[in-house]
Amino acid sequence: MDSTGRRRNPYELTEETPVYVISVAAQLSGLHPQTLRQYDRLGLVSPDRTAGRGRRYSARDIELLRAVQQLSQDEGINLAGIKRIIELENQVAALQQRVAELQSAVDGAAVAMQQREAAVHASYRRDLVPYQEVQQTSALVVWRPKRQPSD
Numbered sequence: 001m002d003s004t005g006r007r008r009n010p011y012e013l014t015e016e017t018p019v020y021v022i023s024v025a026a027q028l029s030g031l032h033p034q035t036l037r038q039y040d041r042l043g044l045v046s047p048d049r050t051a052g053r054g055r056r057y058s059a060r061d062i063e064l065l066r067a068v069q070q071l072s073q074d075e076g077i078n079l080a081g082i083k084r085i086i087e088l089e090n091q092v093a094a095l096q097q098r099v100a101e102l103q104s105a106v107d108g109a110a111v112a113m114q115q116r117e118a119a120v121h122a123s124y125r126r127d128l129v130p131y132q133e134v135q136q137t138s139a140l141v142v143w144r145p146k147r148q149p150s151d
Contacts, residue, residue: 015063018048018056025057029065036065044068044083 026033047055
């Protein structure tokens, strides 16, 4: 199943589908195959494995390899720092996913509450008059009956 809960076609290729052998992944990322093996040992980029334990890289793995190389070469960050950055980015992505799930749950609860509130309002008896509190005043009203003319 995919992230939306739908069943995914097993033959559909996505960016997470492990299809590239190490030599192709090395060419696509511009790195040496031995560098890819080292990154795998260090836990920086961990590709899927075949039954025979061969590495299979996905398009997302290739992007990650390029990002690791860019951080290492251009930014001068060591591999331990890069590993921590990747862990934090993964944690942020997981938290964003959780926030989206919670927001969806809150939105659903709000809609359900509005529906229940509308049902309560619809069930009000129509033959009753709403009560309105009368303002208390200190005004004095004097009533005098009209005098009837004498017959």
